[in-house]
Amino acid sequence: MRITRLLFFVFLLTPYVVLAQTKDVLFTIDSHPYYTDEFVRVYNKNLDLVKDDSQKNLDNYLELYIGYKLKVEKAYKIGLQNGANYQNELKSYRTQLSKNYLSDSKVTNELVQEAYDRLLQEIRASHILVLVDENAAPEDTLKAYQKITDIKKRIESGEDFIKVAQQFSEDPSVKENNGDLGYFSAFRMVYPFENAAFSTSVGKVSKAFRTRFGYHIVKVVDKRANRGEVTVAHIMILKPASVSDKPSPNPEDKAKVTIEDIYKKIQQGESFESLAQQFSEDKSSAPKGGVLQRFGSGQLSSEEFENVAFSLKNINDISAPFQSQFGWHIIKLIEKHTVRTLADMKTELEEKVKKDERSLLISNSLAKKLRSTYSLSKDQKALAAVKKILTNDFYAQTWEVPSNSKDFEKPILVINKKKSIAVTPFLNFIQAQQKSNLKIKPLSKLVDVLFEKFIDEQVTAYYNENLENEFPEFRYVMDEYRDGLLLFDLMDREIWTRAKSDTIGIQDFYKNHLVNYQWKKRFGVDILSSTDQSVIEKAKQLMKKGKSLEVIKEKLNTEGKVNIMLKSGVFEEDDALLSSFKNVTKGVSGIVLKDNYYFILNVTEVKEAGPKLFTECKGKVMSDYQQFLESNWVNELKKEFEVKIQPDVFASIKKQLQQ
Structure with missing residues (x-):
């Protein structure tokens, strides 16, 4: 999402303490002044969050800050602030941010209680x-x-x-x-x-x-x-893609056999977590022993999976293999989570309430309070004129605003003696309200009701429009987001898109930095594992005799027991398992004991260390090339813009911040 990348640019939006009470010009960029108060505020916000100590150094930080502002100046210079997407996204962000200020605590608490009761x-x-x-x-x-x-x-x-x-x-x-x-x-x-x-x-x-x-x-x-939530681990064998020319046996039967073999291993006492790490085809959970994030009813896309997970009663219970639309699974219950108390959930619920349509109820309550705060002047003559214009077509939802009235530009409402609202916006409001299917009669009463709703909307809008004046922290956040959004668009244009399209430049960069794109020594191997040393020794002898993996499995997995498991692939020499073997060479290895499993390797191929092909490391090369372009960019901007630092002012700020 775009906002995720913006966090790279926007100075973090956290509370701050302004140490500098003065507001002096710290530096200028082409005569555009930048002041000490903003610099100090941003520095203090980031002080405890910056991992690189060099960035805490005020001289270094000033360089970073100037570089940041140079990029913003460049964005304004080329007119990115006029882009429709930029303006729409900035407006959308402001709308989201303003919700934190458009609240009524009493109504919020009632909605939180309602939500909690429903969560039960x-x-x-x-x-x-x-x-x-x-x-x-x-x-x-x-x-x-x-x-x-x-x-x-x-x-x-x-x-x-x-x-x-x-x-x-x-x-x-x-x-x-x-x-x-x-x-x-x-x-x-x-x-x-x-x-x-x-x-x-x-x-x-x-x-x-x-x-x-x-x-x-x-x-x-x-x-x-409410069943609450559960944390489970699972082992998954994916449903094979259908291939018309696939020879027998049926690939779906093979997946079923594999999951049943794994289940037998679990029943034999082998570790669920180790088997998940070795064989689960859910790549995101396998390294963690198959553990998934906790979930509740309706949160997964498989009802079968949810029902099996919630049917497990006791911690460490393990399900039999079952099939979903995605493949075959075995589930282990890790923990059950009952619905928390209201006290524990209150903060979380407040945030959720503010983010969904419930927030409209809070806004309506706020409007009533604002009415008592602001002075409101209503023009009764203009209101009477509206009552003459409205017809019964409203009830049929076919009424339209007349286009020939000379009174439409006269004010019908004035807020705080500052904002004047003409008749036309109210008429448009009435037309839009038709979709609500209101049946209030007569028309004069309907106009009165709608005018009160219109006033609520307008006083809230006036309050919202003036949040920057009412709340300095709101203004600071919006200024920072505005700059960050511009910088995102600028980086996309000047760095990211350029890096993607500059095929010659990226190829030259790859060749000049080939030392950074090297394969370690790699091995094509078959990995055999068992908890029984005698079984792995038999497997080793069969492997040395040239028996295939299928034959070894057939000979050693007998009487319904899965005594040995097989896995093949290409691994680098520092792989966690391969590094447990000494002097890995082509052929059958010795036996290694690791995590209660005995392993042997059959190394079928050895690939020496060497450079990666461009196609093998394209993503990493493009990322590095982007960083290379950006590192040279600020120097180019310093040539394009004139930067003047006020050394005396900066010295004073340094002294103040270092106290």
Whole structure:
């Protein structure tokens, strides 16, 4: 994600203590002044987070800081701040950041309690969706609402919910799940959907309701206590890709045999973790003994896997092999996690509440407080004029703002004697409210209700627009993010894209730095392992006689017992297992005991150390080339821009910071 890379540039957004109370010019870039207060603030924020002690040195840090600002100046010089993507992303970030300031603690606490109560339950539900964009035209909104209403009537008349879902639901996943969403709890669905599901009884169908996706109805199939979360380890043999010309035996049968052999090894007392490390084809969990991140109901894409995991009762219980859509698994229970107390979860829930649609309730509560803070001047004549303009077409969702009124530019609301809002925005607000399907009558009363909602929206917007003036820390964060975003775009243009497209330059860099791209000595090997020394000795003798791996396995894995396991591949000489052998050479090795397993190697190929082909290290070369380009970039910028440092001012800052 883009923000992840931005953290490389943006000076970290953490609380700070400003030691310098003065605001003097520390340096200029082409006459653009940069001040001491910002430099001191940023330095203090990063002081404990910088690992490189050289960057804590104030002289070195000033060089880094100037380099950073030179890049930002370059971005402004070439006009990156005018890009639509940049402006949209900056606006999006500000919207997210401002949510932390648009809160009401009482409402927040109520929403946290509601969320926690819901987290104690899990609901299984099916739904039917009629798609309509949240900004759709009134006629499209009405059409969608009528369609979901008709669907609801069919179900109420006795038609089967699943059959109706298959026929009418516009959720793309309905073809696979018949509208069944599985089990979920709080925060797993958008808030209006969650509300409908939790307020509907088991076996009942909700009223039609709207989310940002469209109109829904929900049938609640089951409610149960939250199963909590589990931590498990697993061994996985992937489902083989279908290949039409694959000779027998069937590759799916081979995967099943492999998982059953592994299960037999576990039943024989061998270590689950060691077997996972050796044979699991889940590359992300195998090195950790198969351990997965903890999860709850509905968080994985395999219901079969979840159900088996939650069916294990005691720590260290191990499941029999089972199949999912991804392959074959064996699961070991590591830990069960019950739902934590509200006190333990409160901070986490507050963050979640602020990030989803519940935050709208908090904003509405804030608006009431702002009304008592700001002075509001309402023009009753303008409001009366609006009441004459609005017609009954509003109820049919077909009313449009007239285009020929001379009164539209007159103010209808003034906030704090500073912000004047004309009639036109209110009329546009009214038109947009048609999709809410309000039935308030008469029209004059409807206008009064909508005007109060409009005032709430406007006072909150005014407050939001002035956050930089109200809260200095908000302004600092936005300034830093703005610079970081520009720098990301600049780096993408000047460094990353250039490195990708400069094929000649990158090839020359590869050749000139070939010493950095070298293979260590490598071995093509077959690895045989067993917990029984006598078995591994027999395997060694069979290997020396030239017997194939299949024959060795057939001879030694008898009577339903898996006595030996096989693995083949190419490994570098410092591989954890190979480094346990002395003088690895071509042919059959001696026996090595490691972690209660006996191992032998059959080295089939030896590849001497040497340079990697460009295709073998392309990613690393491109990364190194990017760093090379960037390291020379600041010097080029110093030639392009004039930098003037105020040495006396810097000396004063150094003295202050070193106290």
